[in-house]
Amino acid sequence: MDAIFKALGDPARRAILDSLRARDGQTLTDLEGQFEMTRFGVMKHLNVLEDASLIVTTRKGRFKYHYLNALPLQEAIDRWIDPLLAKPAARAVIDLKSKLETAPMLEAIKTPDFVHQTIIQCSAAALWDALVSGEATSHYYFDTVLEGEAAPGETLIYRAPDGSEMLSCDVIAADPPRRLEMTFAPHFIPGAPSSRHVYVIDEMQGACRLTIEHYDLPPEMQGIRDGWVLIASRLKTWLETGKPLPVSTMGG
Structure with missing residues (x-):
């Protein structure tokens, strides 16, 4: 938590976050041309x-390539800032979180x-x-129930409480419990094209690092990013406490 507030306390670092919010996946060279500081100065801010x-x-x-990661701010809001919403000191962080949307990437390379x-x-x-179990998803994935097997060639279907298909994912590659790559076909957006997402799990001492990557997302569907922030935050809370986050934190 201290590291987050230290990082946000510098206007240059907030400007870097704003730049990544406008165009995610920039290199150091892309970023250094936007600021009146040395390449080493930009690098130091990126390290923080x-x-x-x-x-x-x-x-x-x-x-x-550098990407904005909104999850730490969402987790701070969910677990610490939420009870202090009326306090001015918390408002700046919440306002920043509300800006964490991305524009389409302009790089031709597959990042x-x-x-x-x-x-x-x-x-x-x-x-x-928790990622592949039908019994688990209802606790964090917008009340959906998962059907299917997480194996290459199979299809996972996320069903809404009324039984309708909210999302279907064809499994491209699976290496349990380390990596899962799937397509992403959102039926809750009429006519939406399919894209691709990847879960990467890295074991640490007493914990795991979960990385979620999303590829080939059309410009009109960039709001999917905010959905991932909420899903990952709810998943973390449920696994660590056994309780899902209150519905009020889901942004609606």
């Missing part, structure tokens, strides 16, 4: 933001449209089971 988990990076070839990352106090097996 990465230490606070407010950005995550991916490397493709010799290029390193994610956005990346979310969070640390969850659980085993890799428990996290994998």
Whole structure:
């Protein structure tokens, strides 16, 4: 928590977050041309933001791409700031979170449209089971129930409480409990094209790092990003406490 507020306390770092909000997946070269500071100065600010988990990076070839990670702010709101909504000190953080939307990426190289990352106090097996178990999804994935098997060539279907298909995902690759790659066909958006998303689980001492990458998302569907923030935040809370987040925190 201290690292988050330290990172947000500097106007240059907030400006970097604003730049990534406008166009995610930028390289150091992309960012340094936007600010009146040295390349080393931009790099130092990026390191502080990465230490606070407010950005995550991916490397493709010799290029390193930087992505805004909204999850730490969502988790701060859910677990600490939410009771203090009336206080001015909390309002600045909430206002910043409301801006964390992304524009389509302009890079031709196949990099994610956005990346979310969070640390969850659980085993890799428990996290994998929560991602693929039909009994688990209702606790964090917008009250849906998952049907199907997480195996290549199979299809996972997320059903709404009324039984309708909310989302279907064809499994491209599965390496339990480390990696799951699937298509993403949202039936709750009429005529929406299919895209692709990946779960990556890295075991740590007593915890797991969950990374969510989303690829090929059309410009008109960038709001999907906010949905992932809420899903991941609810998943973390449910696995760590056994209780889902209140519906009031779901942004609606």
